[in-house]
Amino acid sequence: MLAIGYSQARNSLKEYLDKVTDDYETIIITRKEDKNVVVMSEDQYNNLMENLHVLSTENNRQRLLESKKQLEEGLTVITKIEED
Template sequence: MKTATITDFRTNMKERLQEIEEAQDILILTGPKKRDFVVMSLDQYNAMEETAHLLSTQANTQRLLESIAQDKESEVQIREIKLEE
């Protein structure tokens, strides 16, 4: 996570946005009167929103944690799916 002042961001906006996109990083802009802002790519924002949605219920969280544990233990079950012609 990087930080910059709003003035610096305004002066170097193109370069700062390119850095954020390339590094998939977040930029914190510090402003006067403790008015701070966050700048990130839309892809990164969407990923955060999706993660928040997936973890929004206890049941979903439990299923995801179980799946992660199975993956780490290489116990993922693979099922064959037959497509109708």
């Protein structure tokens, strides 16, 4: 994660946006009065929102924990799907 000043971001915007999209870098643009901004790629944002949604309910969290436990205990089944 990079933290850069507003003027630095403005002067090299393309370079920093390329870092965000090409290198999956998250950038904090610092501003006066703690009005900072975080810049991340759309892919990272979508992933974050999906994770928040999946973990948003207790039922979902419990299902994930149970699945993880089954995986760790080797209680998985591999199924081969045959196509026509």
